[in-house]
Amino acid sequence: MPVGTEDLLRELAPQVLGTLVRRFGDFDTAEDALQEAMLAAAIQWPSEGLPDNPRGWLIQVAQRRMADLVRAEVARRRRETTVYERDVPDSEAVDHDDTLAMFFLCCHPALSSASAIAVTLRAVGGLTTSEIAHAFLLPEATMAQRISRAKKRLSTLDRPFARPGDAEWRERLGSVLHVLYLIFSEGHTTTSGSVLHRADLSTEAIRLTRSIHRLLPEDTEVTGLLALMLLTDARRAARTGAHGELIPLAEQNRALWDRAAITEGVTLTTGTLTHGLTGPYQLQAAIAVLHAGALRAENTDWTRILALYNMFEHMAPNPMVTLNRAVATAMVHGPAAGLELADTLDDQLAGNHRLDAVRGHLHEMAGDIDAAIASYTTAARSTTSTPERDYLTIRAAQLRRSALRR
Structure with missing residues (x-):
């Protein structure tokens, strides 16, 4: 599958999954339908060309599969009626981006914090069960069971996409930020495999964190996490050599660091300091600022970092x-x-x-x-x-x- 198609499918997957869960209310079946739609796209798009609306194409294919499954389960006819009563026009489904809503759904208070993080990494972050298990330092089978139970629990919720009140929204925010941090961390330094980093994951984590920052620009931890990601990702080009080999921080060519990302990260971090250093992401961003400000490794202000x-x-x-x-x-x-x-x-x-x-x-x-x-x-x-x-x-x-x- 061409790299461009693979990247596009990764970007669209959480959006399409969010639409399916919002419309049909069945997390497990929605994920199965999405996988079938993505498989069809991987086969057809390279030979037949990209559709005018790739997202709409995936939604329509997945919806047809969902409808087939719903109709096939006689025992769930009551759910089928509910599904179609709350159906929305196709144009709304296609134009509405449910990615952030998926984050807050997966971090629903009905789930434990660990389950919320795991299922979000799987459903929205695109990580494999094995990668999530590595992040949690757990056996893969244990993580698979945790994710399965979480998805089944989400499927039982009434009005799962109802926007939480302000107090509940902020309660869930801590889990959302932790998920984004884990996705970025896996992208920055993969836990397994032949490459040091996966830019698709780190870039997606930054994009989603920007989205939350636009919603909560005054939140110092949201701002701190975005700054931390930018300052860390700014070093990406210098972290590997010509053959993908790892280059440690002290030996990196700092001329290769992304100065625009560093400037934005420093500006964001500085803007939070009027409130004091009050959160872990803000603190990590402050540490990253000190590393970014050292033009040579020997100039690093280790006393302040300590x-x-x-x-x-x-x-x-x-x-x-x-x-x-x-x-x-x-x-x-x-x-x-x-x-x-x-x-x-x-x-x-x-x-x-x-x-x-x-x-x-x-x-x-x-x-x-x-x-x-x-x-x-x-x-x-x-x-x-x-x-x-x-x-x-x-x-x-x-x-x-x-x-x-x-």
């Missing part, structure tokens, strides 16, 4: 925050201090390659080459990302060669 990580960990305790604080601690107080902090995470991050990768880096800083090689090697064995594995393996090999020359 202070922000101290605030971040106090506000939202998390082992990955502590691990990042360990790196900042090492840059300010030396690698021994960073390693001491990293050692406190053995139970919480057991088997996580990032802990061993950080240990490798800090041992290398300390001049303990054998320990660095061992940590890099362990990290390489644990990661499912090919670029990360290759980088860690090569780093260990380079240290071995360096040690042999001495």
